[in-house]
Amino acid sequence: MPFATARTVSLRGALGHVIDVQSDVSPGQVGTTMVGRPDVSLNESRDRVRMAIINSSLPWPATKRITILLSPADLHKSGTHFDLAIAVSLLAAAGCVPPQSLEDALFIGELSLDGALRPVQGVLPMVLAGSARGLRRVFVPEPQAQEAAMVPGTSVLGMRSLAQVVAELRGEVVPEAPPVVTSSGSRLLTWRGETRMEEVDMADLMGLEDTRYALEVAAAGGHHLMLSGPKGAGKTSIAERLPSVLPDLEPEESLELTALHSLAGTLDPDQGMLVRPPFSAPHHDASKTSIVGGGSGQVRPGAVSLAHGGVLFLDEFPLFRSDVIEALRQPLESGDIVIARTDEQVRLPARGIVVLACNPCPCGEYTVSARTNRCQCPEVRRRDYRAKVTGPVADRVDIVRHVPAFTPHDDHRFAVRESSAVIRRRVHAARRRQAERYAGLAWRLNAHVPGAVLREEWPLDAAAQRLVDDRIYAGRLTARGAVRVHRLALSVMDLAAVRSGAVRPGPGPGAEDVAAALQLRLGEPLALDVIEVRAG
Incomplete structure (x- = not known):
């Protein structure tokens, strides 16, 4: 034939x-x-x-x-x-x-x-x-x-x-042949979680109790995070330790991430399936294609997809190109990237935790205190620098934390500093509660749930809703921000329940959970009792 x-x-x-x-x-x-x-x-x-x-x-x-x-x-x-x-x-x-x-x-x-x-x-x-x-x-x-x-x-x-x-x-005897010559091209372009855990630990951080708690909430619920503060305050050190408190990937996430790395040509076959959350930290001069994906010919995943299920750290965020900053709206909001061309439309998963870090000014020396301020930047340069983080992008970030500079008067030698392993166990327990809460649904974590579903299935009580409404009426919170506060409150509630030993996920969050979520969202200092009671 x-x-x-x-x-x-x-x-x-x-x-x-x-x-x-x-x-x-x-x-x-x-x-x-x-x-x-x-x-x-x-x-x-x-x-x-x-x-x-x-x-x-x-x-x-x-x-x-x-x-x-x-x-x-x-x-x-x-x-x-x-x-x-x-x-x-x-x-x-x-x-x-x-x-x-x-x-x-x-x-x-x-x-x-x-x-x-x-x-x-x-x-x-x-x-x-x-x-x-x-x-x-x-x-x-x-x-x-x-x-x-x-x-x-x-x-x-x-x-x-x-x-x-x-x-x-x-059906014949297979003949001998020379071994296949493999290309010596690029290996993994991201730090894999298991190797990063061997090098960094949350116990290395001195002080920063409220930021450590914010990191734990972000890890538990999959929330995006923005860190601001002068240079040398520890923003990079904080972001690098976030993968160390994340639990292993679920089987479905592991397969998705491994397939993305295979598609990008960055998968090392000797390592097998990727089971640890990845960490990607592209330079601020990276192109839009390298961050969100694309390229000529076949579409390749970018850094935001290669960090699927893990952490994408964008240091010096205002220095990224404007088209890159605006392109991040979609993954921050929906957790995927859609690349449209004349004859095809490609959707790539990108549901990781995005951590943005920025200085208060281009030189990184500006502080609100006239005694410690050494910034020489003109006000117009500071304003233009801050304006790079546009309102729509900032509104898609769940948690905002200001990291203060370390001073000689800060003495944390006797403070209790929990290791990544201890925090990771709490995060894993909080995620188990979410898995039970969303069993049979399309979401894994609190950060993924649509606002309409939250309001119908896990509504805020009257006192909690009043706290959110007050911020909306004062112009400090948008409708999108209110949904993100609701999601944050669920993660706060889950961590508090883990600390108290509760087994099953309860109803919607209460006023105390929402109050802590509002402080995280608006960048306000956290009350000491919130950190001690809710984070453990």
Whole structure:
């Protein structure tokens, strides 16, 4: 039969679409035609596949007309990972490979001219898409077999060459082949949580009791955080320790994060599934594409998606480009990124904790006290610097904390400083309460719940609602801010319940919870009893 079908996957962001690679080898004008909206890199695969087949000592139908259809034909396709599927479908159509051996198989890999298989990006989301379509037998380049095997229920065959794939499909003895040469390109561009926990600990921080409590609330409920203060106050040290108090990722989050890193080409296959929350801290000169994702050709996830389930730290936030600052509105609000192009729209998850840090002025020396103020910046420069953090962006941040500069009079040698492990246990317990509260719903943490659902299912009591209304009428709180206060109050309530030993999540938050949430939201100093009683 001069016709055969092999299957591979086309990626649109982190979502994969199974593609039928259909090849027809029949009499006619000699040539190779590829249809189905291939891009330039995919069109070039005709020559790569031809030379790979010939140099693998396999028959090339040189006197036939070859037609290759990538179906569905209306979907734009790109990438060199189509090579292996094109090659085996051609060989099956030419009678070199049994067509029935391709029925339940997925083929992923780039071919070199000598027939060797080369690794490609995005293997994990491709295998996930194939598994959803019932394709349980997966052929991938040998170095990526461990990555593909992360998908349960799949039979992964790590191959070194086209000749090995053909022998496996024929049921013959698989020949020897040189090991696959992997690129020495980029490894992980983010600090992974397990290594950061070995280097930093919350016990390292001296004082800063209210900021430590704010960090715990942010970790418990997944809330965004803004830190302001003069240089050297410890903003970076605080943000770096936030991953150390986060519990391990849930299985679904772990798979999502690993797939995103696979898509970006930053996944180290030797590390296996990512189970610790990541930490990403891009430089303030980073481009919009590197932060939110995009790029030419196939869309790649940016830093905000690579920190999914973890922490994205943007130090010197007012120095970031204006387009980057404004682009953060969407992930801060909805927890995902939508990249729209002329012929496609890609949605990438980005539900991590965003920590913004800024100085009071460009030089970082400004203080409200005339005795300690050493700032030489003109007032207009200070005003322009602060204006970079626009109102709509700042309104999407849940917690605001001012970190004061350390002075010689601050003596914390005898203060009790809890370790990250102790705080992490409380955070984990608070998240378990949220898991029970939102069982069967689409949300994991308090920060994810829509305002309408909060008001209907976990409403504020009369005294608590009056506190929120007073701030709204005074112009200190927007409607969006009121929803974020409600979410914060739930996290405050959960931590207080963990401290008191309560087992099941109760009704909506009370006035004390809302009062603490308002202080966190508006950047007001926290009462000492709030820190001691509610944080433990």
